Amino acid sequence: MNESLVQGLWVAIALMLVIEGFMPFMGPSTFRKALAQMASMNDRQLRAIGLFSMALGVALLYWVN
Helix, strand or coil, X not given: CCHHXXXXXXXXHHHHHHHHHXXXXXXXXXXXXXXXXXXXXCHHHHHHHXXXXXXXXXXXXXXXX
């Protein structure tokens, strides 16, 4: 693997962790409510949210690059 590619992957993982940690840090009670609401969703709803999130991420990557 190209060293630049590996470094980019580590940067992407680090940014994901920063973004994932932002909500619980800034609003733990709101985060808890959101998790409880997600836990009550059925599989189809969660898959739709996941698909939308992935599509949005791919579109954003395409736009940025």
